[in-house]
Amino acid sequence: xxxxxxxxxxxxxxxxxMLEDGPFALLVVLIIMAIVMATAxxxxxxxxxLHRVTRLMGLNQVRPRPDGWWNPPYRTLSPSEPAATxxxxxxxxxxxxxxxxxxxxxxxxxxxxxxxxxxxxVAGWSNPSMAWGDRLGFATFAGLLALWPALVNLPxxxxxxxxxxxxxxxxLVALTAVIGxxxxxxxxxxxxxxxxxxxxxxxxxxxxxxxxxLFRRSLRGLVLPLAVVLSVFMLVFVFPLALMESRVGSCxxxxxxxxxxxxxxxxxxxxxxxxxxxxxxxxxxxxxxGFWVVGRLALLVERGWLDELSxxxxxxxxxxxxxxxxxNVPDELAxxxxxxxxxxxxxxxxxxxxxxxxxxxxxxTAPGPQLLVLRVFSxxxxxxxxxxxxxxxxxxxxxxxxxxxxxxxxxxxxxxxCAMFLSSRLHDIFLPAAVSKDxxxxxxxxxxxxxxxxxxxxxxxxNTAWRSTVEQLVQISDAILLDLRGLxxxxxxxxxxxxxxxxNGKLARVVAVGDDTTDWPHVDRLLAEAGASxxxxxxxxxxxxxxxxxxxxxxxxxxxx
Amino acid sequence: xxxxxxxxxxQGRCVTHYSGFSWLAGFxxxxxxxxxxxxxxxxxxxxYGVGFNVLLVQLEAGTQLALYLAQFLLFGFxxxxxxxxxxxxxxxxxxxxxxxxxxxxxx
Numbered sequence: 001x002x003x004x005x006x007x008x009x010x011x012x013x014x015x016x017x018m019l020e021d022g023p024f025a026l027l028v029v030l031i032i033m034a035i036v037m038a039t040a041x042x043x044x045x046x047x048x049x050l051h052r053v054t055r056l057m058g059l060n061q062v063r064p065r066p067d068g069w070w071n072p073p074y075r076t077l078s079p080s081e082p083a084a085t086x087x088x089x090x091x092x093x094x095x096x097x098x099x100x101x102x103x104x105x106x107x108x109x110x111x112x113x114x115x116x117x118x119x120x121x122v123a124g125w126s127n128p129s130m131a132w133g134d135r136l137g138f139a140t141f142a143g144l145l146a147l148w149p150a151l152v153n154l155p156x157x158x159x160x161x162x163x164x165x166x167x168x169x170x171x172l173v174a175l176t177a178v179i180g181x182x183x184x185x186x187x188x189x190x191x192x193x194x195x196x197x198x199x200x201x202x203x204x205x206x207x208x209x210x211x212x213x214l215f216r217r218s219l220r221g222l223v224l225p226l227a228v229v230l231s232v233f234m235l236v237f238v239f240p241l242a243l244m245e246s247r248v249g250s251c252x253x254x255x256x257x258x259x260x261x262x263x264x265x266x267x268x269x270x271x272x273x274x275x276x277x278x279x280x281x282x283x284x285x286x287x288x289x290g291f292w293v294v295g296r297l298a299l300l301v302e303r304g305w306l307d308e309l310s311x312x313x314x315x316x317x318x319x320x321x322x323x324x325x326x327x328n329v330p331d332e333l334a335x336x337x338x339x340x341x342x343x344x345x346x347x348x349x350x351x352x353x354x355x356x357x358x359x360x361x362x363x364x365t366a367p368g369p370q371l372l373v374l375r376v377f378s379x380x381x382x383x384x385x386x387x388x389x390x391x392x393x394x395x396x397x398x399x400x401x402x403x404x405x406x407x408x409x410x411x412x413x414x415x416x417x418c419a420m421f422l423s424s425r426l427h428d429i430f431l432p433a434a435v436s437k438d439x440x441x442x443x444x445x446x447x448x449x450x451x452x453x454x455x456x457x458x459x460x461x462x463n464t465a466w467r468s469t470v471e472q473l474v475q476i477s478d479a480i481l482l483d484l485r486g487l488x489x490x491x492x493x494x495x496x497x498x499x500x501x502x503x504n505g506k507l508a509r510v511v512a513v514g515d516d517t518t519d520w521p522h523v524d525r526l527l528a529e530a531g532a533s534x535x536x537x538x539x540x541x542x543x544x545x546x547x548x549x550x551x552x553x554x555x556x557x558x559x560x561x
Numbered sequence: 562x563x564x565x566x567x568x569x570x571x572q573g574r575c576v577t578h579y580s581g582f583s584w585l586a587g588f589x590x591x592x593x594x595x596x597x598x599x600x601x602x603x604x605x606x607x608x609y610g611v612g613f614n615v616l617l618v619q620l621e622a623g624t625q626l627a628l629y630l631a632q633f634l635l636f637g638f639x640x641x642x643x644x645x646x647x648x649x650x651x652x653x654x655x656x657x658x659x660x661x662x663x664x665x666x667x668x
Contacts, residue, residue, distance in 0.1 A: 055565050059657040068573025276611045284591070284607065424596045427567055427575055432657060463660050 018242035024326040024340065030238055031323055032207060034230035039210040042223045049222060049413065049421055050406045057405070059462040061432040069428075070439065090556040093369075097396035100452050103359060105154055108313075111355030112150040115317065115347070116143035119324070122347050126328045126340045142324045148215040149316025153309050156385075156392050159217065215316060217388070221413030222421075224312050227319070228297070229290035229422065236286030241279065291423055298419035307449045308414040314352060321347045359451065367446040368398025368454060371555060372477035374470070374497045376486045377407045383485050384411055386513075389548055390481070390555075395453045397556065399446050401473050404460035412458050430460040434468035437475060444476075470497055474506055479558040481551075482512040485542070489522050498523060502530030507537050509558045511551065515542045563641075567657040568648045575656065578645055586640030587633040593640055599647075 018026055119139035123130055130138070151159055214223055297315075300306045306314075321344035329340045371394050373387065388411055391400045402408070420426045431443075445455040461469050474480065480501065487494055501507055507527075514520060524534040538558075540551055563581035576597055586593040591610060594603035613632070617625050 055659065058660050059565065059567060060660045061657045063569075063654055063656045065569055065575075065656060066571055066573045068571070069569065069575065070573070276614050280591075280607055280611055284595075284603075287595070424577070424598070425575075427577055462657060464657075 018238070018245055022329070023239075023242075024329040026239065026242055027235070028323055028327045030234040031231055031319065031326075034234050035214060035227055035319070036207065036210045037230050038223050038227035039213040039219075041226065042213065042219050045222050045226060046219070046409060050409055052421065052426055053404070053406050053409070053460070056427055056430050057461065057463065057466075059427075059430070059432075059464075061462055061464045065432055090553060093397055094553060094556055097393065100362075100396045101155055101393070104451065104453075105158070107355050107358035107360075108150050108153045110358040111351045112143070112146055114354040115146050115351040116140075118347055118350055119143065122325060122343055123328060126325050126343055127330050129330065130328070138324065138328065142320060145211070145320040145324070146317055148212060149313045149320065152215055152220065152316065153313045156217075156389055214319075215312070218410035220312055221308070221409075221415075222418050224315055225294045225297070225415050225418040225422065228294050228315060229287075231319075232290035232293050233283075233286035236289050237279075237282045240282055244278075291419070294415070294419045294422065298414075298416040301414055302416040302445075304445050304447060304449050304455070307451055307453045307455070309453070310449075310451050311415055314348070317348050317351060318344065356450075362448060362450065362452040365447060368448075369478035369556075370398050370446065370476065371400045372473050372480045373400060373402040373483065374480060374494065374501075375402070375407075375483035376491050376494045377405045378486045379407050379410070380486065383483065386542070386548060386551075387411065387483065390552060391456055393552055394555070395456065397454070398478070399444065399454040400456045401444065401477055402456070402458055403466060403470060403473070404458035408458065412456055414456075414458075417458070430462055431465040431469055432462050433465050435465070435472065437472050440469065440472045441476065466493070467496065471500060471504075474500060474504060478509065479555045480506065480510045481555060482510050482537075484512050484514040484518045484523060486517045487514070487523065488519050495522075495526055498526045499530045502527050502532035502536075507532055511538050511540060511554050511558060513540045513542055513551065565659045566655055568653040569656040570652050570654075576648070576653070578648060579641055580645070581641060582637050583640045584637060587637030590636050590640065593636075597644060599644070 116139050119142040120135050122142075123135040123138035213219055214227055216223075297311060301308050301311055325340060325343045325347070371391075373391070375383075375387070384407075391411075394400050402412075404412075417426070417429060420429055431440075440459070443459065444457045446457075448454050459469055459473065482498070482501070484494065489495065501510055512523070514523075520539075523537070527534055527537060538554065540554070563579040566578045566580075567575055568578060569575045583593060585596070590606040591603050594600075594606055617628065620628070
């Protein structure tokens with residue numbers, strides 16, 4: 001007997017194999033596991049990201065970087081031009097921003113509708129024996145799952161309404177399914193052990209919650225890329241092992257440590273070593289490939305071909321399509337239906353094509369007025385909600401620049417930042433020391449992407465860089481929002497920024513917002529120390545005048561005058 | 562708390578270095594090495610890990626645990642020290658170090 005003789009023995013029972021229900025069922029399970037793992041890891045990931053950003057912000061440069069660092073091969077942006085100085089009235093700019101926002105909303109709706117309609121033939125192709133009623137049910141469920149990726153692409157005001165609507169419909173569908181299953185079981189007079197199993201409901205709700213968490217505003221920046229890494233990892237790591245298990249399963253008994261077979265089987269050490277080596281290699285390969293995929297996706301965003309919202313929506317559609325199609329292929333067709341493996345591709349591409357056609361040509365490709373957001377670092381939800389709505393609207397007019405900080409992790413982590421974090425290269429997006437205006441412009445993306453939205457440029461800085469960076473950002477920005485909610489004399493960073501604006505004569509471009517937590521007398525003292533008068537600063541008290549629209553218009557006026 | 566430093570080479574590539582005990586290196590040296598982009602060490606630790614596991618499965622459970630703990634402590638204590646030694650011996654130069662919390666005054 002030698003080590004490979006076990007190949008001639010009968011393999012393990014089919015019911016014990018990973019491929020028991022066919023390859024497509026395993027793929028669905030792997031994707032679901034990746035989603036659940038990504039969601040479960042999200043609090044840890046968020047905490048780790050915050051921790052890393054905070055520590056990197058505390059670094060002091062002790063030796064200048066070589067030229068190679070300033071011109072890395074992956075960065076292709078050239079120093080951008082200042083904003084176009086046309087004399088467009090703010091009202092006209094506002095109207096065109098609104099119109100484009102509506103067009104994106106409409107195009108997203110059309111893309112979603114095409115996805116839902118296309119689900120009907122997809123259901124038939126992936127499972128020809130499916131009844132028409134079931135195909136409609138398939139399309140309804142696909143539409144519900146695709147609702148959340150679609151919502152990512154819509155303005156924030158849609159999110160709450162549509163989420164409630166989606167949850168209500170989801171609950172209704174679940175209830176109908178439960179009632180249908182119960183009545184069906186009673187009608188068929190099934191024995192007790194074959195009736196509906198109620199534990200399915202909490203499991204289904206848990207999976208649904210994990211899926212929804214992927215697209216949650218405060219999580220998706222970090223969790224979606226992680227879900228992609230884990231999905232690719234699972235496919236590359238587990239799937240080949242499952243295939244191997246079905247082929248050489250008879251030798252696997254020797255791999256189980258402590259088993260009687262392991263001790264006595266010929267070639268036990270050979271198979272143990274082989275499987276260990278193979279498993280470790282596949283795991284490394286899976287991790288590397290997962291990071292590679294996320295890195296390529298991040299480059300699409302970094303180079304301005306896609307914005308992070310469209311990217312998140314597209315990834316969501318791909319995940320939905322994969323789960324729906326692979327979950328629908330019947331066991332008996334699983335081995336022969338190569339067509340089903342490709343069905344998600346035309347399904348998703350068709351929906352994206354409908355979105356692109358409905359969106360039409362973007363209105364302009366020139367840099368728009370740049371908004372700089374200076375703020376007290378705070379993770380207050382109210383503060384973040386206003387910033388989120390404002391920057392979402394401004395992106396249809398021009399870029400939004402801001403100093404990166406731990407407070408923005410809920411709003412602005414894009415796939416590029418996440419990919420850099422996951423690959424332990426987050427330090428490379430931090431500016432280490434003072435930069436020239438051109439060097440800073442070279443790092444800002446000021447052109448709109450193909451969806452017509454401008455970029456939110458977060459500029460991260462070491463402790464030795466942030467003062468100079470803020471100074472340069474003040475110089476190149478057209479309008480400045482100074483969010484002073486929570487300002488106290490202890491907030492030395494923001495106090496420095498107020499003095500900087502006054503000394504550089506930029507107060508005419510500033511709208512300051514505050515509330516009952518703002519120490520306005522201290523602001524006046526800072527202005528006086530910098531040689532400016534208090535009435536030079538345009539103020540908006542959000543306690544007495546909470547209109548976000550008014551703030552937007554005032555900033556727009558500052559930006560184009 | 563460990564000290565964070567940043568090293569840079571002539572091509573402008575940066576790597577982070579943390580001082581002190583490394584839990585990650587103790588648990589998974591390969592992942593620790595990959596995180597630092599130390600490809601050679603990652604390859605070596607992959608081979609070592611496979612060999613070590615093949616050896617472990619043939620031993621008693623108590624011996625396995627003792628060996629695993631010894632390895633955990635050894636890697637945890639040595640990894641960052643070796644990393645720093647490799648960086649300073651090679652073409653890497655210290656470019657940034659952590660400031661004290663009171664010196665960091667962002668907004």
